[in-house]
Amino acid sequence: MKRKGYQFVWITLLLLLTPSISNAMHIMEGFLPAKWAIFWAVLSLPFLALGIKKVNGIFKGDVNAKVLLGLAGGFVFVLSALKIPSVTGSCSHPTGVGLGAILFGPTVMTVIGTIVLLFQAILLAHGGLTTLGANVFSMGIIGPLVSYGIFRGLKNTSLNKSFVIFLAAAVGNLLTYCITAAQLALAFPDPASGIGGSLVKFLSVFAVTQVPLAIVEGLLTAIIYNLLMEYKSKGVISIENI
Amino acid sequence: MKTSKTNLILFLLAIAIVLVPLIFLGDSEFGGADGEAGDVILEINSDYEPWAEPIWEPPSGEIESLLFSTQIAIGAVTIGYILGTLREKKRIADNR
Numbered sequence: 506m507k508r509k510g511y512q513f514v515w516i517t518l519l520l521l522l523t524p525s526i527s528n529a530m531h532i533m534e535g536f537l538p539a540k541w542a543i544f545w546a547v548l549s550l551p552f553l554a555l556g557i558k559k560v561n562g563i564f565k566g567d568v569n570a571k572v573l574l575g576l577a578g579g580f581v582f583v584l585s586a587l588k589i590p591s592v593t594g595s596c597s598h599p600t601g602v603g604l605g606a607i608l609f610g611p612t613v614m615t616v617i618g619t620i621v622l623l624f625q626a627i628l629l630a631h632g633g634l635t636t637l638g639a640n641v642f643s644m645g646i647i648g649p650l651v652s653y654g655i656f657r658g659l660k661n662t663s664l665n666k667s668f669v670i671f672l673a674a675a676v677g678n679l680l681t682y683c684i685t686a687a688q689l690a691l692a693f694p695d696p697a698s699g700i701g702g703s704l705v706k707f708l709s710v711f712a713v714t715q716v717p718l719a720i721v722e723g724l725l726t727a728i729i730y731n732l733l734m735e736y737k738s739k740g741v742i743s744i745e746n747i
Numbered sequence: 748m749k750t751s752k753t754n755l756i757l758f759l760l761a762i763a764i765v766l767v768p769l770i771f772l773g774d775s776e777f778g779g780a781d782g783e784a785g786d787v788i789l790e791i792n793s794d795y796e797p798w799a800e801p802i803w804e805p806p807s808g809e810i811e812s813l814l815f816s817t818q819i820a821i822g823a824v825t826i827g828y829i830l831g832t833l834r835e836k837k838r839i840a841d842n843r
Binding site for chain 2: 532533534535536538539572575576578579580581582583584586587588589590591592593594595596597626627628629630633634635667685689693694695696703706707710711714715717720721724725727728729731732734735736739740741742
């Protein structure tokens, strides 16, 4: 009982008290016209609601799942704060949502992503409250959805499982930034070349910078997965989905 | 291959990817990509004015890095605690 209490405290601490900062990737405060800000927020809400329901279920459930949720949450906090230099000469950061999406499904990461983004917006002036919906959609919905989809699609193939995890996390990360670029392109079509022209410009800022970081995220996610699988094989933790 | 060996290789690979730009692009500014996106927005639509301001900004780079490292510390402690617990459980299971 006491142990359970400890884990609960850790996870709550992790989810509620941690300030989060990141320098790159998120759409800055006020940089999305109001109608688009509302559009993305409305689109994100159902995913958030589903996620909150699922997280509640996890808190009511067994200790294993809570431990894994703490691990997945901690992973997001560490990775989303690691600003890493890239080959374009600018910095960006991984998202860390792939691991949790693989363990729990995408909507749980919508909740964790929203918490991280909220604190970033409030305490660190990164991202923003007006652009929260759009940022949640890219980092908390599409990224995890892509990671989850790749993992589910490839997990029963002959491919090495760690490689599948690497791929799921890396591509999910990359797609997060492609969505950010698309959101900006939709809101700011180029006067001459339209949405397509804008998309190319924004992608050149985000996507290229992101490629090496996506690989780093994939590698780190695979490391945690390898450890979990070893512990699972020894019977010290049960993991349902992987 | 043993898990620890595989993981060591993966970790070294990750570090190498981070170091490459620092070594070969030493002159770059390594600013944030979101600031650049802001520049692209102004280039496409020079009339655009951000219609909201962050409600609070860290007063200095030092405070920013304080909050920043606090985040990493809490995340890392959590991961370390959980993985450490599992490792110890495994050790006990092995010795049984």
